[in-house]
Amino acid sequence: MVEEGDGRGSALPDKTKAPPGAVQELQSGEERRWRLEYQEPFGRCLIATANLSMGDVIYRDNPIITGPKLTSALLCLGCYKTLTDEHYDCSKCTWTLCGPECETEGYHPYECKVFSKANFKLNLADFGDKNPVYECILPLRCLMLREADPSKWSTLQAMESHDEIRQKSDFWDIEQINVCDFLRKQAKVEYSDALMHTICGILDVNCHEVRSNVPGAPDESRVRGLYPLCAMMSHDCTCNTQHTIMDDHSMVVVASRNIAKGQQITGIYTQLLSGTTERRKHLRYCKFFDCVCRRCSDPTELGTYFSALRCTQCGGPVLCKDPLHPNNTADYRCTECGNEVPNSEVNGLTCLIGAEIALAGENDPTILEQLLEKYSSLLNPNHFHIIALKSSLSQTYGRVAGTQMTDLSAGQLGRKMQCCRDVLLVLDVLDPGISRLRGIMEYELQVALLLLLQRAFVQRQLTRQEVLQRLHEPLLLLQSVSMCLQHEAPSCFEGKIYTIAQRSLAEVLKWREKVKLMPEEKFLPPPVITFDQPKLSEQDLTLGDLLRKIGS
Numbered sequence: 001m002v003e004e005g006d007g008r009g010s011a012l013p014d015k016t017k018a019p020p021g022a023v024q025e026l027q028s029g030e031e032r033r034w035r036l037e038y039q040e041p042f043g044r045c046l047i048a049t050a051n052l053s054m055g056d057v058i059y060r061d062n063p064i065i066t067g068p069k070l071t072s073a074l075l076c077l078g079c080y081k082t083l084t085d086e087h088y089d090c091s092k093c094t095w096t097l098c099g100p101e102c103e104t105e106g107y108h109p110y111e112c113k114v115f116s117k118a119n120f121k122l123n124l125a126d127f128g129d130k131n132p133v134y135e136c137i138l139p140l141r142c143l144m145l146r147e148a149d150p151s152k153w154s155t156l157q158a159m160e161s162h163d164e165i166r167q168k169s170d171f172w173d174i175e176q177i178n179v180c181d182f183l184r185k186q187a188k189v190e191y192s193d194a195l196m197h198t199i200c201g202i203l204d205v206n207c208h209e210v211r212s213n214v215p216g217a218p219d220e221s222r223v224r225g226l227y228p229l230c231a232m233m234s235h236d237c238t239c240n241t242q243h244t245i246m247d248d249h250s251m252v253v254v255a256s257r258n259i260a261k262g263q264q265i266t267g268i269y270t271q272l273l274s275g276t277t278e279r280r281k282h283l284r285y286c287k288f289f290d291c292v293c294r295r296c297s298d299p300t301e302l303g304t305y306f307s308a309l310r311c312t313q314c315g316g317p318v319l320c321k322d323p324l325h326p327n328n329t330a331d332y333r334c335t336e337c338g339n340e341v342p343n344s345e346v347n348g349l350t351c352l353i354g355a356e357i358a359l360a361g362e363n364d365p366t367i368l369e370q371l372l373e374k375y376s377s378l379l380n381p382n383h384f385h386i387i388a389l390k391s392s393l394s395q396t397y398g399r400v401a402g403t404q405m406t407d408l409s410a411g412q413l414g415r416k417m418q419c420c421r422d423v424l425l426v427l428d429v430l431d432p433g434i435s436r437l438r439g440i441m442e443y444e445l446q447v448a449l450l451l452l453l454q455r456a457f458v459q460r461q462l463t464r465q466e467v468l469q470r471l472h473e474p475l476l477l478l479q480s481v482s483m484c485l486q487h488e489a490p491s492c493f494e495g496k497i498y499t500i501a502q503r504s505l506a507e508v509l510k511w512r513e514k515v516k517l518m519p520e521e522k523f524l525p526p527p528v529i530t531f532d533q534p535k536l537s538e539q540d541l542t543l544g545d546l547l548r549k550i551g552s
């Protein structure tokens with residue numbers, strides 16, 4: 001419910017129309033290749049108005065506001081740097097900053113104005129890793145937009161909040177305390193509870209993680225932002241775009257594969273590498289809809305068997321009997337022997353394994369291999385936990401402190417390569433085309449391939465022809481890495497991999513040319529090919545030959 005006088009008035013925004021700020025003006029020379037449309041059950045969504053090719057930039061977007069996530073470690077509200085115990089209290093409002101220079105940085109002046117007027121004093125006594133005290137900051141910044149930036153305010157207001165569903169969720173009571181009551185008591189604001197809950201809903205439904213590139217801890221994400229156009233994209237568990245957030249918090253959205261004119265342009269709101277039950281539960285709990293996409297509807301998840309267990313009776317795949325069950329509680333059945341497994345058992349097992357994997361961390365290949373071995377008899381070879389372990393393993397071999405890639409034995413390099421290939425086979429189906437994880441897996445794979453090639457070359461175990469042949473796959477992989485990671489922010493992990501891959505590509509191409517001109521003594525001599533007549537066996541004789549043989 002929206003109350004009179006809370007700024008939304010009687011003229012409620014029409015949620016079948018584009019939010020005013022979502023469709024930004026085009027720069028000269030730019031062509032818009034999408035339109036906003038209303039379609040049941042998605043609501044507003046983006047439709048391609050031309051054939052889009054893999055790698056095309058579809059649009060760029062800027063956040064109308066950013067702020068801390070619901071809970072956050074101690075951070076600077078100006079520049080979002082993670083703070084240690086040594087921080088600076090804002091001289092006006094006492095909220096956490098890195099220094100006086102951040103008092104006017106970013107959106108901090110929004111809350112600063114309100115809290116300083118209310119004479120607020122932040123109590124830092126019990127600050128830990130995840131502090132709910134930050135939960136009120138982004139909603140307050142949004143509320144401040146009404147006066148500070150009316151056009152952004154009207155864009156925000158037109159976004160989906162799912163008030164009715166959220167009212168019955170756990171979120172409502174928590175935000176009543178952490179946002180509504182806190183802001184009223186500590187910041188002395190006079191907004192109605194209804195408006196504050198609506199803003200919290202808009203943020204929950206539409207916000208994107210501003211991942212990486214915040215100075216201080218580059219790969220950690222502590223911040224969320226409201227991107228008005230990106231917020232119009234529907235979800236799909238095998239979506240057709242990839243988005244990247246740059247250092248200045250602008251967003252680039254590219255087609256991760258070809259998109260035909262008239263098709264929806266989609267993003268993914270949940271973890272790509274989680275099982276159907278986990279994804280659907282997350283989407284229902286956090287985004288308030290039931291996903292019925294192609295992947296969710298198919299118990300085999302497009303033939304990957306990504307959520308399948310291994311039958312303890314016959315070893316066959318055990319699949320969910322009804323992946324679109326309204327409560328996501330359907331039982332499982334072995335497709336080979338019909339053995340039934342109750343949902344609670346499957347759920348208990350996957351949660352337990354998930355917790356054990358999380359506890360194991362990603363620093364010790366031996367521990368990860370032990371977990372793989374332990375769970376291989378219970379999970380299908382492509383189960384999401386197995387693929388997650390293989391993805392971690394492929395990045396752990398040769399990368400943990402104290403070991404270098406060059407220290408790895410041929411066996412370890414082979415194992416690293418196998419893990420990459422297993423993950424890539426699944427990605428080919430669930431995340432085809434441009435994919436961040438594909439870029440990383442392919443990068444790891446080509447490193448191992450090149451190392452093995454280099455060792456064999458140095459030991460003169462290969463002919464020139466074999467060296468040239470074995471360069472082919474790493475070259476293709478490096479080209480694909482470049483394609484997958486080309487839009488990443490240069491400061492983030494994937495952006496750095498992109499830079500290294502570009503350099504490696506140039507070096508490998510140069511080396512290939514050198515190999516062609518190297519003297520013969522660098523290589524194993526080519527095998528001598530003989531042209532002996534093949535010897536015929538009884539089976540190779542023709543019927544006529546046989547008859548003649550019998551007759552003679």
Ligand SMILES: C[S@@+](CC[C@H](N)C(=O)[O-])C[C@H]1O[C@@H](n2cnc3c(N)ncnc32)[C@H](O)[C@@H]1O
Pocket residue numbers: 015041042043044045159160162205206230231232233234235236287288289290291292
């Ligand atoms: C970020 S908004 C997307 C824009 C939204 N359709 C609108 O009109 O404002 C997310 C909401 O869109 C709807 N939605 C997105 N993807 C959907 C899907 N695959 N199936 C059903 N509803 C979807 C859900 O209501 C969801 O909470």
